[in-house]
Amino acid sequence: MGGEALLELDRVTVFYGRVRALQEVSLQVWPGEVVALLGSNGAGKSTALRLVSGLVAPAAGRVRFRERDLVGLGPASIVRLGIAHCPEGRKVFPEMTVRENLEMGAYTRRGSLEADLERVWALFPVLRQRQHQLAGSLSGGEQQMLAIGRALMARPALLLLDEPSMGLAPAVVQEVARAIRSLNASGTTVLLVEQNVHVALRIAHRGYVLENGRVVVSGTAEELSRDDRVRRAYLGA
Amino acid sequence: MRRAVDVVTILQFGVNGLFVATGYALVALGLTLIFGVLHVADFAQGALYMLGAYVSFYATQAGGVGYFAAVALAMATGAVLAALNGGVVYLPLQRHGGSLTFVAALGVLLILQNAALWWFGGDFRLVPSPFGDGKFSAGGVVLTHHQAFVLGATGCLVLLLWAGLRYTKPGKALRAMAQQPEAARLVGIDIQRVGLLAFAVAGGLAGGAGALMAPVRAFDPHIGAVVILKSFAIVIFGGMGSVPGAIVGAAVVALAETFTAAYLAAEFADLVAFGLMIVALFARPQGLLGRLPT
Numbered sequence: 001m002g003g004e005a006l007l008e009l010d011r012v013t014v015f016y017g018r019v020r021a022l023q024e025v026s027l028q029v030w031p032g033e034v035v036a037l038l039g040s041n042g043a044g045k046s047t048a049l050r051l052v053s054g055l056v057a058p059a060a061g062r063v064r065f066r067e068r069d070l071v072g073l074g075p076a077s078i079v080r081l082g083i084a085h086c087p088e089g090r091k092v093f094p095e096m097t098v099r100e101n102l103e104m105g106a107y108t109r110r111g112s113l114e115a116d117l118e119r120v121w122a123l124f125p126v127l128r129q130r131q132h133q134l135a136g137s138l139s140g141g142e143q144q145m146l147a148i149g150r151a152l153m154a155r156p157a158l159l160l161l162d163e164p165s166m167g168l169a170p171a172v173v174q175e176v177a178r179a180i181r182s183l184n185a186s187g188t189t190v191l192l193v194e195q196n197v198h199v200a201l202r203i204a205h206r207g208y209v210l211e212n213g214r215v216v217v218s219g220t221a222e223e224l225s226r227d228d229r230v231r232r233a234y235l236g237a
Numbered sequence: 238m239r240r241a242v243d244v245v246t247i248l249q250f251g252v253n254g255l256f257v258a259t260g261y262a263l264v265a266l267g268l269t270l271i272f273g274v275l276h277v278a279d280f281a282q283g284a285l286y287m288l289g290a291y292v293s294f295y296a297t298q299a300g301g302v303g304y305f306a307a308v309a310l311a312m313a314t315g316a317v318l319a320a321l322n323g324g325v326v327y328l329p330l331q332r333h334g335g336s337l338t339f340v341a342a343l344g345v346l347l348i349l350q351n352a353a354l355w356w357f358g359g360d361f362r363l364v365p366s367p368f369g370d371g372k373f374s375a376g377g378v379v380l381t382h383h384q385a386f387v388l389g390a391t392g393c394l395v396l397l398l399w400a401g402l403r404y405t406k407p408g409k410a411l412r413a414m415a416q417q418p419e420a421a422r423l424v425g426i427d428i429q430r431v432g433l434l435a436f437a438v439a440g441g442l443a444g445g446a447g448a449l450m451a452p453v454r455a456f457d458p459h460i461g462a463v464v465i466l467k468s469f470a471i472v473i474f475g476g477m478g479s480v481p482g483a484i485v486g487a488a489v490v491a492l493a494e495t496f497t498a499a500y501l502a503a504e505f506a507d508l509v510a511f512g513l514m515i516v517a518l519f520a521r522p523q524g525l526l527g528r529l530p531t
Contacts, residue, residue: 053423055419055422055423074422074427075422075423075425076422076425076426076427079423079424079425080425084423085423087419087420087423091417091419091420091423092417092420093412093413093416093417093420093421094416094417095412095416096409096412096413096416100409103409104409104410104413104421104424105424107406107410107424107425107426108424108425150420150424151423154424154425
């Protein structure tokens with residue numbers, strides 16, 4: 001691909017206490033892509049997203065978004081630059097209404113939110129019906145939709161999605177997958193962490209496989225689904 | 238001592254109890270707000286209550302300031318000191334774990350209490366009420382004008398707090414922090430600033446409570462410790478971090494202790510607050526209106 005990467009991690013190392021969560025990880029996300037981070041539990045996938053959104057700082061390496069160094073910026077500044085993080089476990093505000101949750105997603109922005117709300121309603125019609133309900137009363141799938149919608153309210157150029165299919169019924173997983181493709185088609189670049197490799201490789205253009213904090217395989221979704229290591233470890237082939 | 242058990246007497250104790258509840262409620266609201274947002278048990282809020290009382294005393298007695306302006310001054314003093322204390326002591330300590338802030342809070346309470354002893358002396362003080370001895374009386378039940386004013390002012394402050402938390406952007410940020418701190422950071426809430434706001438609001442309420450109660454309840458520098466222990470018991474009883482819990486808790490504890498003092502013995506009154514706290518801890522660890530962490 002030509003041009004400049006939207007997001008680039010350059011030999012990044014992250015420690016949690018004395019545990020090395022990421023070790024010299026390099027990856028690129030190009031504008032318009034859906035990129036999947038694959039790997040087992042504890043491989044460092046969520047850490048990579050938390051690094052990009054500013055929740056954790058690297059011990060070494062660089063993180064660049066649109067050529068700009070993100071290291072040292074807090075989450076609030078990073079959201080303003082155009083990166084929204086939909087965290088693992090949804091983490092909706094349980095005692096706020098659906099609508100208030102969405103409004104919180106636009107916390108760093110000023111001006112009318114109507115167009116953004118319409119976009120979320122169009123993507124997840126069930127949220128419009130539930131807009132005055134408390135988020136804590138929603139089903140798991142609806143909470144996931146709300147968490148994605150809340151992230152979209154920041155009008156991100158890059159959406160970080162952590163395990164959107166976790167704990168959801170197959171039909172709901174399909175609906176969420178369809179929504180991710182749709183928001184990608186309308187111009188949002190996506191960096192996706194997913195344990196469900198079948199789902200991830202259907203949505204993503206490219207992927208990286210992490211093991212013990214290192215990138216061990218990378219390639220297009222098609223290459224990865226044909227890769228012997230990926231097939232043995234994750235696709236049960 | 239036996240008291241009459243007739244309707245008028247019981248109503249009178251009810252009124253007195255509700256009045257006592259206002260002072261507790263204001264301090265407990267601040268405590269529960271700080272705890273909900275930052276998980277800090279800010280015992281120093283008691284010292285801000287005490288300083289609020291002294292601000293109203295010196296402003297009216299030495300400064301020639303009217304009582305109502307003195308209440309506003311006490312609130313401002315409490316808000317500024319609480320935010321300062323939060324920014325200088327608690328927030329920097331918090332990244333080293335919760336138990337440190339707990340010890341620091343006790344330290345700040347004792348430092349302010351002893352500084353007050355040094356500056357203001359140990360005499361008991363009382364601020365003259367701008368309402369004098371005026372009182373309402375209905376069928377034998379008496380409510381002084383000052384009590385009515387404090388009840389009304391407390392009602393207004395609680396309403397203001399509720400509306401602020403519910404409808405304003407900073408208020409929503411406070412709720413978001415309390416409900417889901419990581420998501421609050423991810424949507425771009427500056428947790429330092431919102432934390433300082435929580436301290437300032439709580440300090441304003443505590444300082445205001447001290448000034449509101451100063452014409453009714455004689456105070457010396459130790460009153461902060463008494464008030465904060467009771468408010469803390471109320472917050473645990475009502476549910477840590479719960480705003481309605483703080484109000485209901487304050488009412489229950491104040492009424493229980495007023496009736497205990499009236500019908501059993503004044504010495505048992507304090508026992509009731511802490512007794513209720515212990516019962517709550519056994520029977521309902523999350524408190525009356527609190528929720529267990531999910």
